[in-house]
Amino acid sequence: MAEETPLSDNLQRHLQQLGEQFAERLQEELQQLDDLAQQLLRACTPAEQQRCLNSLRNRLHRLAGTAGTFGFVSLGERARQLELQAEQWLATLQQEQQGLQAYIDSLQQLARQQHRPEPAPESQASTLRSTKADREEYCIYILEDEASVGENMRLTLSNFGYHAEHFTHCEALDAAIGRRLPDALIVDVNLQDPQQSGLNYAAALQQRLEAPLPLLVISTCDDFATQLEAVRVGAQGFFTKPVDIPQLENRLERCFAQQQGEPYRVLIIDDDQELAARYSLVLRAANMLVEIIHEPADIFRRMEAFNPEVVLLDVNMPGCTGPELAQIIRFNDDWLRVPIIYLSAETDVARQMSALTMAGDDFVSKPLSDNALVSTVFARAQRARLLSNALARDSLTGLLKHADIKEQVALELERALRSGSRASVVMLDIDHFKKVNDNHGHSAGDSVIRALANLLRQRLRRIDSLGRYGGEEFLAVLPDCQPEQARRIVDEIRERFADLCFMADGAEFSVTLSAGIASTDVNSGPGELLERADRALYAAKHDGRNLVRLAD
Known part of the structure; x- marks a missing residue:
């Protein structure tokens, strides 16, 4: 948050x-x-x-x-x-x-x-969370006094699509922060300045900022004491030199994904209209999407249409209690993963436990402060979304799984034919990937796959769909995108991927990719579209790899 x-x-x-x-x-x-x-x-x-x-x-x-x-x-x-x-x-x-x-x-x-009404104590005064505006390009500041290391990191992050700046001294970094606040900070623990370490600098910086920055720490030491100190200054990642920069970028991507994800969807079920309206206002101010039900019988229609990630449910309602309604929700397998938070003035622990054992996940006693409401809902929604993504997406890359990305091809083809526009389907494959695993190990191979997934996310649009089609094969669906336009986009991604440096056992290596592109037309169904993209990919491989080819 x-x-x-x-x-x-x-x-x-x-x-x-x-x-x-x-x-x-x-x-x-x-x-x-x-x-x-x-x-x-x-x-x-x-x-x-x-x-x-x-x-x-x-x-x-x-x-x-x-x-x-x-x-x-x-x-x-x-x-x-x-x-x-x-x-x-x-x-x-x-x-x-x-x-x-x-x-x-x-x-x-x-x-x-x-x-x-009585004023709430100052410690419980309502404060709400706000989110940063969405940015096309994240700004990353790097504090690294080894010039070659810092510059390599800056160049690699730039290839991923970040605006990265490198500083060798704290004074220069302070001046840059005064001009523009970055979206994240990467700090080396072991600075040459004998007066302070990178962690001491980061701790002092975070304290003087209105809100702490996402912080990643790099160090030559990986001992427990150093990592504990990093945690205490708010680090969200710790990396030992020589740094595997694609892995570091993967952690950055996770930090920003958590901050900039789609708003959480919350369904409130309460017969008290003024109270439900207040909860709705507070949660909406915290950048959540909220719908309200006053009649329990509306549950089926609203659950299907809104697809909530959290349900706030009043325990005592006329005609149908909260635990009864929770059990009705749990009858539907599609809603088993949706957390149910009971809201009630009930203070008897035995009754709270009884309600929870019937179908709920949490019990919050009324009255509750605005902060407590936001924190409780946010924590449950975040966990529910992480679980949903873990089940619906590829565990290594976070991209859509094979069946889901194929479904996106069919949906986009149907949309393109209906609107008269053209969409492009891109099949990408990492060149000589078996050699990466054989020469550097499967862990290095996983890093290469994650790096390409993150690069695709950074370089493609929000409306584009991305999936892991096979082991080292990816599929992208680009709506309203002509084939030549798609070729230029993918060719830039190919060049940037070839510029990435990977680390394994202290040695650096690089990898390339090949891609084939097919465009929608009235004569090709989803299966034919995929086959054409695959044939174009095969042509790129046959012509020498590290190429992008358009389907005939």
């Missing part, structure tokens, strides 16, 4: 409006509590008392969870106490009448008092 920022004026205004709506509704709620207290006072039989106490308990439970969220902290706490007393009375209806009268007095006192 990115840096914390105060609530925007617009969001604050919307939240205030919701608070005012709740305050208006509160008078109704309190009047209904007063009416139920009067009914309880007039109840003559245990059955009548039980009905009144059940209604009171349910209303108090809802009030206990909602009031604190809108700033009525004392009211929420008092409602929770009275809810627990209602529970006790339901369990022991044989209590003496005097005790029941005292309870009725407390209810009427709560209902007839004037209540005002």
